[in-house]
Amino acid sequence: MRNTIVVTGLLLAALAGPAQAEVKDSAANGFTIENSQVVPVDAKTAWDALVNDVGRWWPKDHTWWGDATKLSIQPRAGGCFCERNGRQQAWHMTVTFVDPGQTLRMTGGLGPLQGMGLDGALEWRLAKAEGGTRITLWYRAGGYTPDDLRKFVPVVDKVQAQQLGGLADYLRAKAK
Template identity: 45%
Template sequence: MKNLLIVTAIAAPLLFSVNTKAEVISSSENGFQLKLEQPFEGSAKTGYNAFVDSVGNWWLSDHTWFGDATKLSIDATAGGCFCEVNGDHEALHMEVTYVQPNKTLRLVGGLGPLQSLGMSGTMTLQFSGNNVTLEYIVGGYPSTDFTKLAPIVDNVLSQQLASLSQYIEKN
């Protein structure tokens, strides 16, 4: 898994649009803060709806627990689930805590291996015009070096937003 994360971190910028503006705002031994911006075609409503309603079509399958992004869903209601259900295999990736349709979506939890590391975070997505801004603030017990994880998570989320933009462009 460690080698996969390193390869992903190196290859991500080569595979996806350079339009994603990504930045590690801060990182320490206890956590990190990321901010990413991605333009897309259409309106804020278009971006929001694609993010929520079509997550299984644009999320990259190699960043799922069970290898099939079509098994992902987002219930955009307070207490709703960003979940992956594949037969009797289930994963709660994040929980929805705030919804302002077509404008803001907030989720809490630890994506991917962050869960097993005891890390959790708050992800806020803001849709405005033809742009989405994603902020992810993650913290937890420092069982690993968060300063090394921050750029890896940043790259993976950059891939996801670029994939969202590409999906919107094609549809």
């Protein structure tokens, strides 16, 4: 029942979101999603915004307590992608790989996937591109659940596009 409520809520939130990311694959036990955008800044500027300004670009409606300023990323192995609202706290993902200006990898389950006991690897990849930096957001998640994970892919797909879009829009505004 709780999973149905969460999925319904996510579906409603995603309907107003940006275009879908690319679904690389999906199966009953997992999926891979990838999306990318080019932003008119160098990789250092993009990296700094990714790890230091997450509260300024992450969609607030995809936080536990509705306030993205409560988010932080510690860009070091073992670091926390966390949300802290006083005594209410969430460890969203663990930073597992850092190559400043190029790759940030985190593992864990985002949002309702965490509560379902699912796990994933999320990578932010930055690469030089014509006109600036290409930012690619890649997420592979899976694990055991009695639910068919293919039904979650459209929702996660749109939410990932919103997250990347938030960073890209923030960087575009910053470049003006």
